[in-house]
Amino acid sequence: MSYSDLQQQPxxxxxxxxxxxxxxxxxxxxxxxxxxxxxxxxxxxxEQSQQTLFQFYKQxxxxxxxxxxxxxxxxxxxxxxQLQHEHREKICARSGCFQLLKQLKAQxxxxxxxxxxxxxxxxxKLENVELSSYFELMISSEELGHAKEEVAxxxxxxxxxxxxxxxxxxxxxxxxVLQGAEDFGITQLFSILQPSSAKPARTPTELPYPxxxxxxxxxxxxxxxxxxxxxxxx
Numbered sequence: 001m002s003y004s005d006l007q008q009q010p011x012x013x014x015x016x017x018x019x020x021x022x023x024x025x026x027x028x029x030x031x032x033x034x035x036x037x038x039x040x041x042x043x044x045x046x047e048q049s050q051q052t053l054f055q056f057y058k059q060x061x062x063x064x065x066x067x068x069x070x071x072x073x074x075x076x077x078x079x080x081x082q083l084q085h086e087h088r089e090k091i092c093a094r095s096g097c098f099q100l101l102k103q104l105k106a107q108x109x110x111x112x113x114x115x116x117x118x119x120x121x122x123x124x125k126l127e128n129v130e131l132s133s134y135f136e137l138m139i140s141s142e143e144l145g146h147a148k149e150e151v152a153x154x155x156x157x158x159x160x161x162x163x164x165x166x167x168x169x170x171x172x173x174x175x176x177v178l179q180g181a182e183d184f185g186i187t188q189l190f191s192i193l194q195p196s197s198a199k200p201a202r203t204p205t206e207l208p209y210p211x212x213x214x215x216x217x218x219x220x221x222x223x224x225x226x227x228x229x230x231x232x233x234x
Contacts, residue, residue, distance in 0.1 A: 021091065029083060069081040091124075091125055095214060119143065150180055172189075193207075
């Protein structure tokens with residue numbers, strides 16, 4: 001297949017945590033395990049630890065530091081990556097993940113994994129859930145120097161791996177990330193109703209983008225879009 005042919009193939013871009021993987025693992029680590037370990041390490045109450053950490057979280061949300069294990073380890077004095085390793089058996093795929101990826105590949109989609117997880121976090125997840133074989137490209141925002149919330153992430157991605165935004169579908173559970181992708185020029189955007197199995201599902205009216213209840217619902221959107229396009233062409 002020539003480079004020009006490759007450029008014409010549609011691309012399905014996926015977030016990892018909360019989209020393909022159950023966000024319950026990350027919620028458990030950051031909202032339960034880390035405050036407990038932080039309280040033990042610094043000999044303070046759990047309430048004090050939670051207050052300190054959640055204030056830090058609020059300050060750094062949607063920045064590259066927010067997603068960095070090394071940053072948080074230095075910031076709070078707890079080896080955050082080690083903490084994740086200790087509970088890695090809780091890492092799991094969301095329902096329909098593998099079926100969707102198989103069907104997209106069968107339909108000729110190029111699949112890209114675009115995550116804000118740092119490289120160490122991405123590696124940990126890939127060691128515990130077999131995603132690698134489905135993706136021609138797997139990118140951590142740490143590699144690009146910008147979080148996905150920033151248009152600069154998408155500009156850098158396009159420089160390194162040229163693609164046509166009009167040929168791309170992007171699925172992410174975080175609205176701020178989808179807004180960054182939209183500002184860049186991607187129009188086929190989808191969110192997730194229940195990123196974490198440990199929390200209630202959101203309602204579609206809460207989200208400014210079409211939201212998938214089950215990952216396989218994406219195939220219905222794609223099929224309907226193709227039918228509408230064909231009808232207009234005809």
